Structure formats: C-alpha cells, structure tokens
Amino acid sequence: MKLHGSCHCGKVSFTVNSVNFYPYQLCYCSICRKTQGGGGFAINLGADAKSLKVKGKKFISVYRAKVSNPDEKTYQSSGERNFCKICGSGLWLYDPDWPELVHPFASVIDTPLPVTPHKTHLMVEFKAPWVKLEKKRGDKIFQRYPKESIQEWHDRVIRHKKN
Template sequence: MLLKGSCHCGAVHFEVESPHPYPFNRCYCSVCRKTAGSGGYAINLGAQSESLKVEGREHITVYHAIIDGEISPAERHFCKHCATTLWVWDPRWPELVHPFASAIDTELPIPPERTHLMLAYKPEWVEVDVRGPDTCVYGYPKESIAEWHERLGLVS
C-alpha cells in the first residue's frame, strides 16, 4: 500500500510503500510517548525504506534518543518548523522505515487487533482497554510486524 504523509505546517510531504499498513502496535516507551505520543502512546507502521520519497527534506531534522546513557542509532525524523514526528529509521535494520501513523494522510485500514508494547513505561493516567482481541505485551512484541500480518492474513 502506498502511504502518503506530511507534517502539520505542510513543509514536508513524503510517500512510502508499506506491506504492513495496519496501525496495530501502540508503543508506550518514554521515547515514543514523549516525542510522538498522543493518548500516552505512539503508533509506528512498517514500510520499505528504499521506497521513501520526500519533498521538503531541508525542513527535516533528526533526533537520536539517549537510552540507558547511550545515544541510540535510530533516527527520529521530524519537521523543524512544526515538530511533527514523521518516521523512524534505524541503521541496524536499513531496509525498514517506520512512519508514525499520526503523520499519514492516506486512509489506513482498521486493524483486527492491537498490541500494547512497553506497558511498564506508560503513565498512570493512561487507560489501556484490553477487552476483545487486543494483546498486552509488556516487553518487546512476541512476533514481528510481518509475522502479525501473516498470522492475520493481512499480507499485501
């Protein structure tokens, strides 16, 4: 699926091909929550980095989080004018890029279930409804984004 996204002020527009366009994984880690979260979590999608096309790249800046006292190699791209978080790219997995669902302008499919990642880091005010098909994961996901899509027959 071709995903098109932009920042709030319109300085940056991007598109990327995503075999995994379902916004199912809510991350409550302090980095995602504080840099891109709304509702106490952020949602990242999976996409193919070689397909990423950007207009307005000069308006983008990159943040490297400090995790356990170390600078993370992961690059969190955001608009330097309006601070919209756009995507994460990590050189450890160069074939992937993870756009934030909040930056996507294309209609996204409704996921048949959701996972909750890094719940140990969520603030007390955040309520997590785990009724129905949602799966709580307190550490890292038990399956990859690709495995989740395959299990549910959502491979595109």
Template sequence: MLLKGSCHCQSVNFEVESYTPYPFMRCYCSICRKTAGGGGYAINIMGQAETLKVNGMNHVQVYHAILGKDKHGKPKTSTGRRHFCKHCGSYLWIFDPSWKEWVYPFASAIDTPLPKPPERIHMMLDFAASWCEIPTGKNQIHFARYPEESIEEWHKRHGLYDEQV
C-alpha cells in the same frame, strides 16, 4: 500499499510503499510517549526504506533518543533516527541503520486512509504513564516489553500481508 504522509504545516511531504500498513501496535515506552504526542503511546507502520520519497527534506530534523548514561555520565543515544519537521514539530518516521531495509512512519503522519486492524497490541506497558488508560477486552493484547512477533509476522498471521508492493 502506497502511504502518503506529511507534517502539520505541510513543509514536509513523503511517500513510502508498505506491505504491512495496519496500525496495530501501540508503544508506551517513554521515548514514544514523549516524542509522539499527548496520547501516551505511538503507533509506527513499517515501509520499505528504498521507496521513501521526501519533498521538503531541508525542513526535517533528526532526534536520537537518549537511552541512559554511560559510566562517565554521558548520554547513550539510540541508533534510531526520529525524523520530524523543524517548524511544526510533527514526527514523521524513524529509520534505524540496524534494519536498513525498513523505515517506520508514525501512523499519525500518514494522510492515506489506513485499514483498521482486527486487534491491537499494547507493548512496553512496564513504561506506560500512570495516567494512561490501557484498553482491555476483546482484541486487546498486552505485553510488558516487546512481543516476540514482528510487524511482518503479525500481518501474515492475520492474512493482511500485501506482497503486491
């Protein structure tokens, strides 16, 4: 599926091919919660990095999340590169050189209508804000940290993996 996305001010537009386009996983870690907006979580989709095309890259800035401090008190940063618009602050995608073949657009930046997932995974709940309401009930699955299942495995299990990309 071709995903098209943009920032709020339209300075940046991008597209990427994805065979895992269902926005099913909500991450409540402090990095996602604080960088993605006011909902208390972020939703990332996986796309093929080699297909990422960006118009307006000169308007994009990169943030490396701070993971803590080393023994000398200096910040330790993530290898993940969180790309955002330097004008309006919209978060666009994450790229991590540890997984060079993938790019992870924020579902909130995607303009293409996305398919509705049959279930939702809520992960990193150990780090959720106390005010954040975590949905419960049918088709709501919870993890204190990371689930064992990958984005690709989840799509395959539900018969939603699109190998035509």
C-alpha cells in the same frame, strides 16, 4: 499500498510503499509518548526504506534518543526519529540496524488506513500513570517488546484472514 504522509505545517511530505500498513501496535515507551504527543502511545507502521520519497528535506531534523531502562546502562538509540523542525511533527523512525525498513508514524499518514482487528500494546512497563490501557478482546499486552515482528503480525492476522 502507497502511503502519503505530511507534517502539520505542510513543509514536509512523503510517500512510501508498505505491505504492513495496519496501525495495530501501540508503543507506550517514554520516547514515543513524549515525542509523539499522542494518547500516551505512538503507532508506527512498517515500510520499504528504498521507496521513501521526501519533499521538503531541508525542514527535517533527526533525534536520537537516550534509552534509560531500569537496571540497564543508559545508551543512545541507533534509531533516527525524523521530524519537521518547523512544526515538530514526528514523521518516521529509521534505524540503520535494519536498513531495509522505515517506520512512518500513523499519526502523519494522510492515506486512509484500515481498522485493525486487534491491537498489540507494547512497552507497557513505561506507560504514564494517567493513561488507561484500553484492552479489548484479542489484544495482546507486553511489558517490553513482543517477539513477533510487524511483518509476522501481518502475515498471521491479516494475510491469514484473506486465505
């Protein structure tokens, strides 16, 4: 599916191809929560990095977060959070450790996305205390990252339903 996305002020727009476009994964880490300004979590999708086409590149800036996990040494993330430097909209995450992927934030996708049959709540260890986790039947909850990738989830849940 070709996804169309844009920032709030319209200075940046992009398209990207994705076979993993169900917005099922809610991340409660402090980085996603604070940079996305959502309901206590952010949702990102999986897409083909080579297909990313961007208009307004001069308005994009990149943020590389410092990661501070309990009982671990603080380090700088290799993940590059691309955002509009005019309005601050988070656009996508790119990580050179996985150069074939780009992860657009569902919040900036203008293409209608399907409703997911269930959600995966991850990084719940870092959830803000004011956020009530809305677990529904079939949802899975993980204190940190699940072992199942975005691709594996789509293969198991979505593609399995079609067969």
